[in-house]
Amino acid sequence: MPAQRTTTASFLPKVDAGILRFLRQQAPLQQPRPTTIGPIFDPDNLDKPISALTPDIEATVYPHLPSTTTTTTTTTTTPHPHAPTSISTSTSTSTICDIPAGFDHHDRYLRAFLADNERLRLSMLWYYTRGIEAEDELLAGLQEKADLAKECTGWQFSVIGILDIDVYIRLATHGLQLGILPRGETLCAHTVTQPPGSVFLLPDLQEDWRFRSCPYLEQGGLYAYAGVPLRLQHESGVTVGLGSLCVTSSKAEDPLTKDQQQALVRLADWVVSDLVQCTRARRQRERQRMSDLLTTARMELEKGVSADPVFRILKTIYPKAVIKSQLTTATHVEMEARNPILMSDLEGGLWEDIEYLDTLIAEANHQPLPTTKTVRVMAAPCESANGPALLMVGSKDFQHIFDDVDSWFVQSCAGLISQLWRNRLLAEAINAKEKFLRGISHQLRTPIHGILGSADLLAEELQEACGAGATDDALVAPTVTAVLKTGFMGFAEYSKYLNIIKMGGRDLIAIVNNMITLNRWVDIALTDRHYAMHSIDKLETELRTAISALTIGDMRYSCALFFTHDVPPGFETFWMDIDVLRDSLLPIVYNAIQHTPDGIVSVHSTVDPESKQLTIDIRDTGRGIQQDDQRRIFEAYEKVDAHSARAGLGLTLASRFATLLHGSVALMSSAIGRGSHFRATFRDLEYACNADGTPPSLASTLKSLPRSFYILKSPTRAGSRPRSPGLSTSLTDHFASILTRSGFTPSHSLDHSFVIVDAPPDTEEHHTRLSQIPAGTVCISVASGLPADSEAPVLLEPTSAKNVIHTSGPFSAQTLASVLERADALAAEITPVEPSNPPLSAPIVLPMHLKQSNDDDSASDSDLQPDSNTLLTPGESSSEETTGAGSPGPSATRTSSRPTTLIVDDNIVNLRIMEMYCQKRGLPHLTATDGLQAVETFRRRQSSSSSSPITENEPDLPPIELIFMDLQMPVCDGVNATRQIRALEQENDWARALVIVMTGQDTLADKTAAEDAGGDEYFVKPVILRQLDGVLRRHFPAFEGGWGTYIPQITWLDSSGTPTINTIIIIIITTTIPMISIS
Incomplete structure (x- = not known):
């Protein structure tokens, strides 16, 4: 036996693959299928329609022959409703030889009739046979069944065909030609009208009066016929005949046996089944x-x-x-x-x-x-x-x-x-809503910008008039009050009212922003995500910048904000939409700040590479949330304090933003007086694995700073808010934890250590404690505060204390690296002095995370300490100034200290505010009330900057270097104006002016359009003037304007020489008042 051949071809199955196709390909080619009617044996009746089959006619021409049953004792004859004309136990054939009496028969043979359910029959036929001529697979199968019918009966010919309204179509034949035959003259048309399952058997046509003169006998030479209908049942239960399967012979034949007849019936059902399956596959x-x-x-x-x-x-x-x-x-x-x-x-x-x-x-x-x-x-x-x-x-x-x-x-x-x-309707509705929101946003932000801007400028004016910048509980210096008019309130009193105005405006704009964001949620959710690789440091920077924009100048919040992270080496970057991630975390952090005005807020990030999960834990030591309120805080417009001025949308937005990144936000725990713990979890993150190994610790990169630190902790101040047992709000505990993670170790003595100390409000006590530190020992003074204070750093130490470095929050890896690098440089400069170990007013305190604690999951101080199994690495020193949209650093060519400014705004209030701002900062300025005027003013000024004055009202000014551009203006908007200005600069090779967009629009489309047009910075009104000062100082390093310079502590004495309340004097530096220094 020869070995079976094998193949290496793979098996790729197809649903409609042919079965036994190789056998059919070996079969002889099929006959060409006819397209015209023929052969026609009875042309005289070709144009005559056939008649309907009535019950009377049916009983006459298609009688149901009796069925005879023989037993051992009797023989009985009973009527059989579907008995085939040929099924008989006798040896004689059952045929109809004579015309029934009374039957009116005009034709020489019996023509076919319509079925009693002809319309249903035709509808089912047309559906199941549509396009059948193109189904080669089906037709090949029908051919096999036609051959099988001939073989099982032994007759000469076989035919499988379908009966249309006017013709009979042969689909497969054996021994006969394919054809399209007139319906009226065909024998198969009679078969279709027979009862289902019956066999129309005519073993000798010459003996049957109905067909002894039919053209198929006389001209076609067929003497015997046996056919079964292709029956198909409708869902209503009615059975119709689609066509027929028949066998014929050119001579008279013996009647088919019962088995042969049943074989034909089964073959016919098989044909119908193939038709149905083929139709299903085709559909x-x-x-x-x-x-x-x-x-x-x-x-x-x-x-x-x-x-x-x-x-x-x-x-x-x-x-x-x-x-x-x-x-x-x-x-x-x-x-x-x-x-x-x-x-x-x-x-x-x-x-x-x-x-x-x-x-x-x-x-x-x-x-x-x-x-x-x-x-x-x-x-x-x-x-x-x-x-x-x-x-x-x-x-x-x-x-x-x-x-x-x-x-x-x-x-x-x-x-x-x-x-x-x-x-289309939705787009129109969205456009209408967008126009409404843009309009209402502009209409609301514009007056708020005027209110807050006026309040800021008024505060500066009052500072100049009073000559002092005092805290709320301080007294104005007698030498200053002497110059004030009788009954004139001090700056501290005025500042209370101004702060009320500013804080009310801030709360209002926060509500407006959240409501607009919530109403734009559908647009935000449908916006494509912008995924890229980002680091944890980038996330912390984004949050820190956003918090700065929300809290700058807000004196209500002075808590310390800590950013820490626990990231396995090599997994510092991940694939994320950083903007959506920031927007999901920012409301939680800001909510913690609002409920913790003078405590600790910790943001700790954890990366789990195995589960591909990023977890952000936000803990605070604030007020806490009542148990009954914890379930509803994520619902829109729900607030813990029903009388709060806030809208109650922050946590709702945080939760919704998190869902866009396959994340969730949950409240893990909260206790009244102990704070809250929120957790944001983001799943299915992709990380960029870095195989460079574990980076060196920050401590190992510093050359001069000792590797150990000593905590000089202040005693608990009187009047502080009571806390639960074991809960501490000490900044040094948290700062020490970050140092420990960076490779430093705590010490019990000053020997070979640097000192960290917190800066309490009692500055006299603070100076006393600082004086105990040897001059050769580096000291880092840690003060609470948010980025709002970054514009006015607190310099509390005497000028002689050159070994103290002051820092304030927020605290992160980058800020720590910056502080320690300064401390390392300071350690290299100062001469070490052996400590005399003087008695200190406060005991040595180790960091809380080094103590044993049994606290639960409430927001205790030990909970706020991050794990110490991951070292922080040195990062780039980042500026703490708040900026607008990202922009390049200061240009090397922008050396002007007073850049000529073009103010463009159609609102008279905003225009006046910015004019007053420029006057206060000593900035020469021009104005325009629409974009077209701005472009023309810019073109004329830049063109004539070196020539004589153009008009009396337009003095000789240097070229415009700074533009404050509004967006929504008549005639020409800010985007088009900026684009035209950039085009003028490029055409005339003019220096690029700094364009700061200041608008009430905060949509991504507006920001993108402004950036594409050439805008450098993007601010949403209201704009905090201190924030604007920082941006100008960054782009114009020589810019002298700003909030002011803070000077050392001065202690005022009463008549008896007793120190009074301490006051910090603030000297306002403007273009008209020279710097005043007080030693």
């Missing part, structure tokens, strides 16, 4: 094609506003159909070449001209069906610009039967059209 392929077209159309509709793509794919599927849509308010539908169709007739989704079809079946069944008018309509409701409508597909082809796939496709197309109009 599945068509459905997939429809689905692909729908996908294509859907993509096109997303880019356009026309429904043409939908009508195009409908025409692709139904190329000869009439496709239209019409409003349902009409009473009828006009269709081509036919009477109008009532709209009510289309409510079911399908209409067909049954009356017309019945007429054709009865009177024109000898002719092909006409295709001159619409006979079948499928409709689906849709929405249009003018209201509810129907999408209709009308067919002129009777043989095109719609099914559920067509219904699904037309309904899907109608859905696309509806979605198109809904999207």
